[in-house]
Amino acid sequence: MGMENNSVTNQPTWNKRRRTARRALAAATVVVLAALGTAPAVAQQPVDAAESSHTVTARDRGDLLSLTPVADLGRADVARFLASGGMATDTVRHGLRAYRLTYRTVTPQGTPTTATGLFVLPKGGPHRLDVVSDTHGTMAHRDYAPSVGDDFGRFAPYLHASAGRAVAAPDYLGLGKGPGRHPYMDTKSAVTASVDMLRASRTAAQRLNRPLTGDVYASGFSQGGQVAMALGRALDNGADRHFRLRALAPVSGPYDIEYAEMPALFDGRVNDISGIFYMTYFLTAQNRLHPLYKDPSEAFREPYAGIVEDLFDTNHFEEQIIPALPGTLKELLTDDYYRQVQHPTGALLAAVRAQDGNCAWKPDVPVRLYSSSGDTDVPIANARNCAADLAARGVEARVVDQGATDHNTTYMKSGPQIVRWFDTVAARH
Structure with missing residues (x-):
């Protein structure tokens, strides 16, 4: 579905970048183990069976169950880590401390579950902190999630925290240390997990004596760009009285699956490797929420019908998944389902439309949509259609085109620009 995947596009280059980032972070955190033993007023609080089965009410959602230190970096360490991914470092003003939060939330069906996320605080800056909600892009393996993985998922959280804001970065359901499978591209449950992550972060911030102001700056990349728009709408509608949306700056989100993303699978605007990966992930995950087929063989050709469900069990890496899939959608899908994806109807159309429409509202905060005309995962038509939806409601949202970049x-180019823009917005309040 045209969302960020750590190693789908230009896979060898991105794997090299990931390894470089991992080495940079490892070098920067030589003292972390010692820091974990001395972090202020923090202890691992494991979730037991009784807690896991607790009935989650509106009052319980976002309850903090554990707060675990995962990183302690100086300013220079943060700068080296961000530079290893090709990100500008001129906005790095502070070192940081990062924590994994475990908290109560709900499944897509509304039943109780737990989720995890990364909470990051700057070393320095004001005592009371604004918070950035940063929602990540597509990840197939649970260990790539921000609270566990030490590479791609941490670039934006570390960037924003080093600029002087707290960061709440949810892993989403079924990723990180959360139970079950990830309901990929289920925007509704990604929003509930993100709101509940903000609630858990508010508690964590109080416990760490760095309280939050309640002002939220929402950003996210790819799948997370879609989530950021939907989260902004939820906050604007009063999802939690403690939080006020101040600005929206999503990057390369698939805001219009029906009219921009899916047509691009067939006209060359989305590259084949990414398109096959995203579509397989989308169909297998959505089938658990909006039954699309009774048996995988109705949608997928053999031998793929026999393996696709297991490939996306959150325990396989992209480097394992991609070689196991064919080179084209025609080789992947049955004739009937290939036509369905070209011209969605019935259950598939309902699943697509359940994710669309998150730009059809009127934010009363400034909005910028970051994208690029060179993106062959999420074509810029998504951002332009989103801007048009907002304009129809009287909202001027600037589309920032990063040009011929993948x-x-x-994502790497947009991040520092977003930090500077958030600084400008914050100065007005």
Whole structure:
């Protein structure tokens, strides 16, 4: 579905970048183990069976169950880590401390579950902190999630925290240390997990004596760009009285699956490797929420019908998944389902439309949509259609085109620009 995947596009280059980032972070955190033992007023609080089965009410959602230190970096360490991914470092003003939060939330069906996320605080800056909600792009393996993985998922959280804001970065359901499978591209449950992550972060911030102001700056990349728009709408509608939306700056989100993303699978605007990966992930995950087929063989050709469900169990890496899939959608899908994806109807159309429409509202905060005309994962038509939806409601949203850059580079280029823009917005309040 045209969302960020750590190693789908230009896979060898991105794997090299990931390894470089991992080495940079490892070098920067030589003292972390010692820091974990001395972090102020923090202890691992494991979730037991009784807690896991607790009935989650509106009052319980976002309850903090554990707060675990995962990183302690100086300013220079943060700068080296961000530079290893090709990200500008002129906005790095502070070192940081990062924590994994475990908290109560709900499944897509509304039943109780737990989720995890990364909470990051700057070393320095004001005592009371604004918070950036940063929602990540597509990840197939649970260990790539921000609270566990030490590479791609941490670039934006570390960037924003080093600029002087707290960061709440949810892993989403079924990723990180959360139970079950990830309901990929289920925007509704990604929003509930993100709101509940903000609630858990508010508690964590109080416990760490760095309280939050309640002002939220929402950003996210790819799948997370879609989530950021939907989260902004939820906050604007009063999802939690403690939080006020101040600005929206999503990057390369698939805001219009029906009219921009899916047509691009067939006209060359989305590259084949990414398109096959995203579509397989989308169909297998959505089938658990909006039954699309009774048996995988109705949608997928053999031998793929027999393996696709297991490939996306959150325990396989992209480097394992991609070689196991064919080179084209025609080789992947049955004739009937290939036509369905070209011209969605019935259950598939309902699943697509359940994710669309998140730009059809009137934010009363400034909005910028970051994208690039060179993106072959999420074509810029998504951002332009989103801007048009907002304009129809009287909202001027600037589309920032990063030019002939690929999907992941768009993210790296946009991040520091977003920090500077958030600084400008914050100065007005």
